[in-house]
Amino acid sequence: MIKLNNIYKYFFADTPNEVVALNNINLNIKEGDFVTVIGSNGAGKSTLLKAIAGVEMVDQGIIELAGKDVTSQPEHKRAREIGRIDQDPMASTASDMTIEENLAMAYMRGRRRGLLRAVTGGRTKRFKEVVADVGLGLENRLQVPVGTLSGGQRQALALVMATIAQPKLLLLDEHTAALDPKAAKQIMEITRKIVDTKKLTTLMITHNMEQAIKFGTRLIMMHRGEIILDINQQEKEKLTVPQLIEKFTNTSGTTFDDDRVLLAN
């Protein structure tokens, strides 16, 4: 579904502060894969997702989405096929607009936006159903501005929005990191449910090792712009957190330095 070949991304290239955010990344994600991504701070995880989404243009390499070279496509074009959620609950929804208006915009992903009424009876009915599926009671508050929702509710809505138009790829960048533990757990369950029922090809960054092991069908670990571990489903099922940390230490030659990851256990 998505193929990365020899991807490089530099920041502050050719200066003493040069950062190699992505260092020869090769990755082939098959349709239906649910890949969890883990790694230390500054490993390049977010940059990887931004490169795939077209938020950041890569300096070298080729990105293929569903067999098509999208390397030089701008973000808004790739977004027709890619749903994406950020860690910041404010980022993925428009707070001045109502829930149903937000959903209507997401519903039109990849289609021509013309002069038809965005919120119609027919659409509202459909929105009610999909929103009811996440089980937060949002279906009775469709006319409410999104700005009045809690962080968890906003991320749940963002999930619905990212997936309502059946994207070819779903990118999640620590989308539960800004939530309290209870809301985070809830959003993870909703994520799993949506990804399962819609059979979405997914790439999910998390700083929680347990989560990275528990969810998904494949786990990759990044360090200093490289993918240093790639673990398949069978292997992942037997994996424990201490084993994962040990693997990291052995492969990278350093100790795992992300406080959040260690605290998360």
Next chain:
Amino acid sequence: MENVIINGLQQGLIYGFMALGVLLTFRILGFPDLTVEGTFPLGAAVAATAVVKGIDPTIAVLLGAASGGVAGAATGLMHTRLKVNNILAGILTASAIYTVMLRVMGRPNTPLLAYDSFFTKAMGLFGLNESQMSLFEMQVATISILFIMVLAARLLLGWFLKTDMGLTIRATGSNEKMIRALGVNTENTKLLTLVIANTLVGLSGALACQNQGFADVGMGFGVLVAAIASVIVGEMLFGGRSLSMLLTGVVLGSILYRSLLALGLRLNLPAEDFKMVTALLVLLALTLPNLKLGKANSKKKTSMLGSLTRSLGAEKQ
């Protein structure tokens, strides 16, 4: 007093189109578009010249509106394609428009008293004959025509902003990154919005020239601040809770603002001070929420004028 009301309504409705345009860019899209200072007299100059050339006043007014749209496109293209800063793009267009107006009119102003106006033509449509009407009847008829037009513009805009395309404009103003991530080319959205808004402003200018019987290159001076004042008055008094209230409120704000000006004139207040007073009032309205709340959490309470303040860069960091 009668005159104050009539003047206020007439001017308020004419400038109401402009207030709607300014609402669209400054408030809804969050784009501080300075083109409008040039678009307003451009609409007047184009309409006046067309009338002088023998074109039907109705078509002349439409041409004035269209010229506004072209000016908006110029600013939009400069900003979105050439990546010129939004304020500068507007200033460049407004400045260039000055030359365009002089070229189009051939001189700094065009009197129209010898020609039929758009309003007398429109009255003719309703079977009214100018020569048989008293001044008062004419004024009432003009106001009625303007009222119908503003109402139509208000309803059209309200409908448009609820379509799939209209939603992208509001979302671009609310959260540009988000709507881009939903597959929308926000550059095109901005361009479209600038064209629509400046068409409204051009229409406003064209109608103003038809109403006052002349076009002048200087007639745009200060109209933007006045429009911002109308938007603020509308939003504060008539509420910005919903989109419909906002759209209606801004037209009412324009009428109220123009009525106050007319009242000021009536009371023999010095007209030369009006622009300064308006500027100070706008400044006050935009900064007062910050000053009043001081260190306390100012974010929430400024939200009413929030996005206007944001696009005007007066928000406290």
